[in-house]
Amino acid sequence: GESVGLHLPTLSVQEGDNSIINCAYSNSASDYFIWYKQESGKGPQFIIDIRSNMDKRQGQRVTVLLNKTVKHLSLQIAATQPGDSAVYFCAENGPKTSYDKVIFGPGTSLSVIP
Amino acid sequence: DARVTQTPRHKVTEMGQEVTMRCQPILGHNTVFWYRQTMMQGLELLAYFRNRAPLDDSGMPKDRFSAEMPDATLATLKIQPSEPRDSAVYFCASGLGPPNTQYFGPGTRLTVL
Numbered sequence: 001g002e003s004v005g006l007h008l009p010t011l012s013v014q015e016g017d018n019s020i021i022n023c024a025y026s027n028s029a030s031d032y033f034i035w036y037k038q039e040s041g042k043g044p045q046f047i048i049d050i051r052s053n054m055d056k057r058q059g060q061r062v063t064v065l066l067n068k069t070v071k072h073l074s075l076q077i078a079a080t081q082p083g084d085s086a087v088y089f090c091a092e093n094g095p096k097t098s099y100d101k102v103i104f105g106p107g108t109s110l111s112v113i114p
Numbered sequence: 115d116a117r118v119t120q121t122p123r124h125k126v127t128e129m130g131q132e133v134t135m136r137c138q139p140i141l142g143h144n145t146v147f148w149y150r151q152t153m154m155q156g157l158e159l160l161a162y163f164r165n166r167a168p169l170d171d172s173g174m175p176k177d178r179f180s181a182e183m184p185d186a187t188l189a190t191l192k193i194q195p196s197e198p199r200d201s202a203v204y205f206c207a208s209g210l211g212p213p214n215t216q217y218f219g220p221g222t223r224l225t226v227l
Contacts, residue, residue, distance in 0.1 A: 049215060
């Protein structure tokens with residue numbers, strides 16, 4: 001069908017609250033997943049990754065949860081700060097036969113209200 | 115702090131002109147990717163290289179786009195002739211893989227009039 005442009009899901013949160021950004025991935029055989037953050041005018045920046053043999057991984061203020069049963073990935077940001085305002089992309093690495101093919105989701109725009 | 119660098123950061127050109135974008139991957143990374151980002155299509159993979167060899171360029175319009183890695187420190191993406199629909203931000207990313215955590219450059223914003 002004809003594309004009419006991406007309509008990014010938008011999440012607005014109050015500064016200090018926790019944020020949860022969700023992502024549905026497409027390939028049940030994907031075994032490596034990455035979250036990226038893209039600030040205005042910049043390239044995507046790696047935040048955290050997780051392999052399919054895990055269901056949770058924690059970083060500094062961020063946690064990624066993986067639910068393979070429903071092909072769902074989430075990014076939790078604790079104590080959200082104004083600097084967290086950005087577009088967040090989940091990405092999946094294809095099955096081992098095409099490990100280089102990273103498929104990016106459409107992104108979610110996070111807006112932090114001071 | 116190792117980073118991917120891209121030049122130019124901005125390019126405005128007229129339809130039909132040749133455009134060359136350059137990327138310096140992070141030293142030691144063996145994989146280089148070229149992406150295009152637009153509001154309509156999001157992030158699209160155009161091509162990628164491993165150890166300077168092209169592995170996949172199926173995302174690239176073959177008749178006008180070409181990507182090369184003359185050496186390990188330089189990747190180029192060329193458009194000839196350019197068209198207004200090529201207007202986008204072009205990102206280079208490098209990684210050490212597979213699998214690839216990709217480190218992106220700042221992008222080249224191309225406007226074709």
